[in-house]
Every structure is written in structure tokens, then in C-alpha cells.
Amino acid sequence: MINILIVDDEKDIVDLIKFNLKRNGYNVLEAYDGEEALVMAKSSPVDLILLDWMLPKKDGIDVCRELKHENSTKNIPVIMVSAKNEEFDVVLALEIGADDYISKPFSVRELLARVKVVLKRYKDIPTEEESETITINGLVIDENRYSASYAGTNLGLTKTEFNLLITLAKHKSKVYTREQLLYKVWGDDFFGDNRVVDVHIRRLRSKIEAVTTDEFVRTIRGVGYKFVEF
Numbered sequence: 001m002i003n004i005l006i007v008d009d010e011k012d013i014v015d016l017i018k019f020n021l022k023r024n025g026y027n028v029l030e031a032y033d034g035e036e037a038l039v040m041a042k043s044s045p046v047d048l049i050l051l052d053w054m055l056p057k058k059d060g061i062d063v064c065r066e067l068k069h070e071n072s073t074k075n076i077p078v079i080m081v082s083a084k085n086e087e088f089d090v091v092l093a094l095e096i097g098a099d100d101y102i103s104k105p106f107s108v109r110e111l112l113a114r115v116k117v118v119l120k121r122y123k124d125i126p127t128e129e130e131s132e133t134i135t136i137n138g139l140v141i142d143e144n145r146y147s148a149s150y151a152g153t154n155l156g157l158t159k160t161e162f163n164l165l166i167t168l169a170k171h172k173s174k175v176y177t178r179e180q181l182l183y184k185v186w187g188d189d190f191f192g193d194n195r196v197v198d199v200h201i202r203r204l205r206s207k208i209e210a211v212t213t214d215e216f217v218r219t220i221r222g223v224g225y226k227f228v229e230f
Helices: 011-023 034-043 060-069 087-095 108-124 159-170 178-186 196-209
Strands: 003-007 027-031 048-051 078-082 100-103 133-136 139-142 147-150 217-220 224-227
Touching (some): 027 034, 034 048, 034 060, 048 060, 048 108, 060 078, 078 087, 087 100, 133 159, 139 159, 147 159, 159 224, 178 196
Parallel strands (some): 003 027, 003 048, 078 100
Antiparallel strands (some): 133 139, 139 147
């Protein structure tokens, strides 16, 4: 579940955004001043923050600046939502680390689209903490380079195949359903047939099988797929 923190001192606006985010499957947290927002961001799992500029106790610019300087919160994307809409205001917010800026009054449809884009951007780019090279039984997965190799031979994976592999490899004990893999790899705006997962799994397996007889991706009948460590 994706957790979105709404920070605004106007309850009507919070309620409007909350209603529409929940309708689209997001979990919502609320804060009504800058200090409360910082406490929640540092103590709760937050995937994105919708942050007003004019807030009691600590304004949104100071909140954003502090979030982006703290190791524990610097990778949380921030979208500023503010009635201040001069070019200088927008540039300032972006310069201190905001990922996007939406002016009030805003279209709910536009807000939801911006949320989706920013979340996808962060999902596609590994953070410093998450970036790593995973080595399992001769299989080397380099997350920074989006590449995988076996015994020195590059598998030549596409980005989608790589994202499937890294998703499975990072959670070796977890069995993923097709729907879960669709969400993690293709995103929640994908409306195609979930059998696309099977097609890409087959392609991934064929590339692995071209260099080794070891089984790394196993089908769990009636459920989905998991990564095998042996």
C-alpha cells in the first residue's frame, strides 16, 4: 500500500484530496502544520508528501528543506501544493528539493496524474540505500546498470525483464502473483492483460537457460512466481 501524507492547514482541502486519493487506492496520512508534518515523515512509512506552502509553526519551504537534508527522509518525493504561483515561488520550491509544484486552485484529475508520475519516477530510479549488486550462485544483478550476468556472460535483459528479476530476487522468500508483479513492474496505470507477466517471465527464463541449467525463477502453480536460491 502506498502511503501519501497530505500537509495543509485547511481541512476542506485535506478532505477533498484524501477522498480522491483513497478512491484511487492510496492510503492517506494527514498533518495540519509544518512541525507535525516533520514528525510524521520521520516516524511513519511515507511514500510521497503533498505539501502546502503557508503552514502554521513551520512553513512548507522550511519543511521541504529539512526533509531533503535528513538521510531518513531525503528520498521521500514532495509535491508542493500552494496558492503562491509566481515563477519565483515555483523555482524556489524546486531548487530546495520539491519534485513538483501544483498551484491552487487545482484540478483533482491533474493532481492525481502528477502523483502517479512522481511515484513512478521514484520507483524506476533506485535510491542510494536500495542500489546494490546482488550475487546468487553465479548470477550477478547490478541494479545501478540495469544489467544481469551469469558466470561473466551478460544476459542481455530488457528493462522490463530486469525489473521482474530484481523484484523477485530482492524478496527471495516471497511468492508474487501476476497482479502484484504487474503493479510493481508495469505500474498501476497498466490496463492490459495480466498474461503479459507470463510472456516476460518466459523470455527471462529463456535468457537464463541459455547460459545455465540452474533454475532461478520458479512457477508456483495456481499462485505465481518466486525467486529460487539454492
